[in-house]
Amino acid sequence: MGKILVKDIYCEGQTVSILTEGHRISKIASHIDVPEDKDTIVLDGRGKAVIPGFANMHTHAAMTMMRGSREDEKLQKWLEDIWEMETRLDEELVYWGTKLACIEMIKTGTTFFNDQYFFIDAAVTAALESGLRGAHSFVFLDLGDRAKMLDQRDECERKYEKAKEWNPLNIFEIGIHAPYTVSEDNIIWACDFAQRHNLKVHIHIAETYQELEDCKKIHGCTPVEYLDSLGIFSSNVIAAHCIWLSENDIKILGKNHVNIVHNINSNLKLASGYKFKFQELQDAGANICLGTDGVASSNNLDMLEAMKTTALVQKAWRKDPTAIALKQLIASATRNGYKAFDLDGGIVREGALADFSIINIDNYSFTPCINFDANLVYSAHSDCVETVVCNGRIVMKDKVIEGEREVLEQVRKLYRKIVR
16 A cells, blocks of 8 residues: 655644655644655645544444435334335345445445444445455344344354454444344343453443333343343443433443444434433443444434534533533544544554545635634535545545446345335
């Protein structure tokens, strides 16, 4: 892998040049001289800025196949319809759906995504071909079916062995759909497997009020308390949603340094809740990240939009315009996600992973540039993203992604296999 030299670009209040060598940022300085040969790509940064790559910490990538398929439905009906469609999933649908998701994420500045979906081999192939960094869950979802429980354990072991040959861009993790869709025995087995092999665990928790009430009736406690009684919590857990939490739940999640993923647009659209305890969880010791959830509920994978909505809703329901600071918000969409996977990325600095976006600031959204972060989050849209570098490789240059047209055509042809 060669070098990338970005000349004269705006970065945190100053104009600098940035050099990447291999997979990392090797130098940031006011001026950098390198031989401009066939192994060095030179990019002109004038009129542009560099920002860290976004980390979308909870999504179901191949759900792009279902975009707009179930609108204005009650949550239970929506879930039943989605699960019915998912019975028709196959390798081909997941491959092309994930390819489309990767295009959308690249176009909107995401360089790392945390996926929980089916047909993991197809998803990994699609992500690798797209050049994105991705964590891919082997998903446990048994609904109490004993035969399915045992089958999933066997398959998990096989997939894990196969994953040892994956490209380092792809990370194997354990996915537990939710405490109400996975049997207690399987939750314990899956988390023990993850602990033995030092794997992350990706799980939905406390997403809806109904889930909370059902858990109290069945187990006599909250979903967080129930899972804590099984001993699953640690800094290796990535917990999606966590909307319906008690004070004790917050203490448990914070004490165990759990990584919490807030998915505001999905939560709002499905009317599952909006009073996310961002500050309380962070103060308790949890690592707060942002995600989009799947396109079937959020309709897009745009992390800039997720940041803005998160900030506005936090300020609104708390009746406090100081409820969330810009630096804190941006960290939750960038380096906190990388931190959840023990990766040195989501930040533009020497030695960090070369995962970043070059955005156009020579436009109305960044004029005047009194506060760059405010312009980025509250004024700009993701069409400001022009070039994206992931792992030291350019995956989009001047808004062009190689093979994009074929992906769009394939999805338009195939989506009717699943959406009827």
